[in-house]
Amino acid sequence: xxxxxxxxxxxxxxxxxxxxxxxxxxxxxxxxxxxxxxxxxxxxxxxxxxxxxxxxxxxxxxxxxxxxxxxxxxxxxxxxxxxxxxxxxxxxxxxxxxxxxxxxxxxxxxxxxxxxxxxxxxxxxx
Numbered sequence: 001x002x003x004x005x006x007x008x009x010x011x012x013x014x015x016x017x018x019x020x021x022x023x024x025x026x027x028x029x030x031x032x033x034x035x036x037x038x039x040x041x042x043x044x045x046x047x048x049x050x051x052x053x054x055x056x057x058x059x060x061x062x063x064x065x066x067x068x069x070x071x072x073x074x075x076x077x078x079x080x081x082x083x084x085x086x087x088x089x090x091x092x093x094x095x096x097x098x099x100x101x102x103x104x105x106x107x108x109x110x111x112x113x114x115x116x117x118x119x120x121x122x123x124x125x126x
Contacts, residue, residue: 005059006068007032007079013092016083017064026050029065032081034072042075044094 009017021027031053033045049067052058056067068076079096 006057006073006076007059007066007081007094009059009061009064009066010080010082012083013081014062014064016092017066018062020048021064024048028052029067031056031067031069032072032076033069034075044092046092 017030021029027048027050029049029052031047031049033047034042035045036042049065052065052067053069055070057070057073059066059068066081075098076094076096077098079094079098082093082095083091084093
């Protein structure tokens with residue numbers, strides 16, 4: 001993972017974002033944010049980006065662009081974004097070390113801000 005990237009992308013996530021962008025001429029990538037809602041308190045939100053927000057963090061991998069909303073960055077630090085297709089659901093999946101719990105359906109989560117010292121220690125920077 002790029003040490004300055006908020007999140008990392010798996011090969012499957014890169015492939016899916018590439019497919020989404022290829023389907024729309026005006027789409028440059030996707031934006032990941034967090035919104036209040038669901039029974040656990042927060043939900044991940046993924047939206048198309050046609051005109052990037054200048055304050056968003058940009059994560060690029062293999063030509064794919066994913067923007068992260070600034071208000072979500074501290075909750076997403078260290079997160080791996082994946083894409084999965086199962087019998088019950090198809091969509092992006094967030095393997096987030098800052099997630100404390102999730103509701104039974106998996107649609108909403110409880111998140112805590114990242115522990116920046118622990119993250120730096122895990123990366124061998126301290």
